Amino acid sequence: MGVLSALFLLVQTIQAAARPESFADLADEVSPAVVNITTSTVVAQGTGPGPIVPEGSPFEDFFREFQDRNRENGDRPRRSSALGSGFVISEDGYIVTNNHVIESADEIVIEFFTGEELEAKVIGTDPNTDIALLKVEAEKPLAFVPFGDSDTARVGDWVMAMGNPLGQGFSVSAGIVSQRGRALSGAYDDYIQTDAAINRGNSGGPLFNMDGEVIGVNTAILSPNGGSIGIGFSMASNVVVKVVDQLKQFGETRRGWLGVRIQDVTEDVAEAIGLEKVAGALVTDVPDGPAKDAGVQSGDVILSFDGQDVEDTRGLVRQVGNSEVGKTVRLVVFREGKTQTLKVTLGRREEAEGAIPAAQPGGEDDGGATEKDVLGMTLSQMTDELRGQLDLDASAEGLIVRDIDETSEAYEKGLRAGDLITEAGQQKVKVVADLEARIDEAKEAGRKSLLLLVRRAGDPRFVALSLEK
Template identity: 35%
Template sequence: MDDFMKKFGSLLLVAVFAGAITLGTYKLFLEKPGYTIVTQDHEAKLVTTSYTPTSARGAGINEVDFTTAAEMTVNAVVHVKNVTINQGPANIMEFFYGSGRTQRPQVGTGSGVIISQDGYIVTNNHVIANSDQLQVTLNNNKTYNAEIIGTDPNSDIALIKIDADRNLPYLAFGDSDETKVGEWVLAVGNPFSLTSTVTAGIVSAKARALGSFDQSFIQTDAAVNPGNSGGALVNTNGDLIGINTAITSQTGSYVGYSFAVPSNIAKKVIEDIMEYGNVQKGILGISTIPMGSPYAIEKGINEIDGVYVAKVEEDSGAFDAELTEGDIIKKVDNVDIRRYSDLIGYIASKRPGDELIVSVLREKELFEVPVTLKERQTMIIPHLGFEIKNLTDKDKKTFKTKKGVKIIGVPETFRAYDLEGKVLISFGDEDINDIKDARTKFGRITRYGRTSVTMLNERGEKERLIIQ
């Protein structure tokens, strides 16, 4: 039995050694190498999909420092509160005793930007419109009463002022013409009454047309919400390049895009208000055909790179420079003009008397011509829709009047009254001096109001029209 166990043990030992030698030979000479590294880190691994070298600091937003611009801006942006007192509905006690109606204050909020150390603040006109009381709260929570210095509804810009007990931090206007599409910007304001909120985005587009505004806007995707209106749009250097004005939204809150009045336009409006008391607006004196309209498609001008001149106003800068129908404006000064919003956006930063160098394409020939901007000589008056123009010296002699405006177009509803070509000389008992005066006076007409206007025909006879 012992001999058997010894033989069995010897055979088992030989078998183990033989197996080890065979396995080792296979591993060493026949099996292809393959290694698996096992660690205790179970997080997903990053795999690069490109061999393009990347920046050690990262890419895009990680390379932009917003902190300096934010620090420079937040203390110069204020919270604006507009208090409007509305009369409540009449009640039975008022009917018997003549007591006053209940006064119910309504509060609207927005933002503003301090533009001088003595307390001048730029904001949106719609932020302070119809206010009975204005209050401005600084970033340090101090509140001051504010007065309105001037407004311009056309650009939606207003200037207000507070009297503080110290010099205030302020922002200087930057050059919005130098702003580039794709450039990083910050929107600073007070959305939903939250103070000193900073959001970041890029310039999505320049010279963007927006609704009925006769100017162009900077479009950005920085988050802007109700309460941001009147706040600052700044670049990463902290330069004020726009005043946040509007958003596109079906809900009333931010959904992707917002719009700002370019700083060059806002600066010009503010300077006009401070120097002249109103906005000095120069016009080129041309009208164009809207791209995409059936007429533009029919005339083959729908894809023109520039502004097609469809009509030139008499007594305008374009008229004096002999621009004509069919000309295509390609550039103004050093600014490329590719669409009408480019043109009106640039001209909105200019005044009557400013001279521009206009590049014009006429019958395949490109040339430059100087054009001096003039004040608008025609306009559409509110409510009635009459197109009117200032009187020329010839008109004054013909109608024997020194004041008034000439009707040069009427809507279809007034065609039967034979008004075209006549001169409006008074609104009620007040004289009409020029088209600006007419716009102000006719702006008072309400839906249920009733007034009269006096006109002159070419025979010098007065005619009266009752408007109701």
């Protein structure tokens, strides 16, 4: 036998050893803890659209009589049902599922693998991660499954999904971890992508590793037709565990809150402010809150939070949200070419949500040219008339973009007529001369670009524009 043949056989042997012969033992082990969930909701009759019948159709009178009979019956309410999945996490009856499975439900019935049914009550929900915690009262200890460490799951690892797809009852599907760290729409998203079949009704069911530990809660699929095409998403267990612990303890989530608006650091932004590494979270606004009290400023780059490096905005949001309310943490920020360490006592995000951060007020007009073309933009200093036209706050100050060259870098990076430039080079600008001075200073310092703070409808963001022709 040649060397290549021997190597080929060795690879085949290794692959065969890594592939499980069967998932049957694992399925037998965990099935008693997986549940079907049936919810029912009372809805009013006649809330949906009526039948669409062409005018003059022979069926027109029939449907009119049908609707009249419904009105005579008083549009009596009817009960609507929905199906989902879940799993037991403790012998005393705590059950995890998706929030969207039980949302607005008047009645929740849990069906166990044995066929036994129990009514459940809602302990707490978290729409941000689509997780809900339920509780049933059983006469004897229930079989349950433990959570595993989702951070140890590797792309290519075998996984098994269980649930109630399409209302067919208990069902098992297997696949691998297709990818980690997927984000769909939420700030706290950390989804495991898998090709294990997930369909309607699987929502809220567990995704197991080969040790029988739950490493994800099956939540969503990507599909053009509503059926499984091998792209499913399970919320990572390390996110779920923190949520479940808070729901169990408080009946609600209590996430840390820093109180800043942030954006990712890009290469041109890093160059504009002299930051060596493209990392961290760039602060665009600091409303009243913990960060402002601690001295955080617009234009700071948050490099470290509570001893952990900050890679990007998504990472910072998760780090802060996973922190204890009221905890004092160290924040390392990059400001004016140097790092500073600040101490911040975190607030509670749920109490702060809905607050609209206010723009920082500027000072009085200090003269200079009223309108000029700079960096591909026609800029004008603020006037009361412009404030009224653009529906800006009376304290708003800065340079208004009156027009913009559509071939310019500024246009390419999203600036538009009506935008308000409030800072350049992390200093306030009120007249065109201020911006020109910042440009000259940046060139003298050897900078290739200038950082602008731009506001649109009150929302701030930083944009770096090249100073090289």
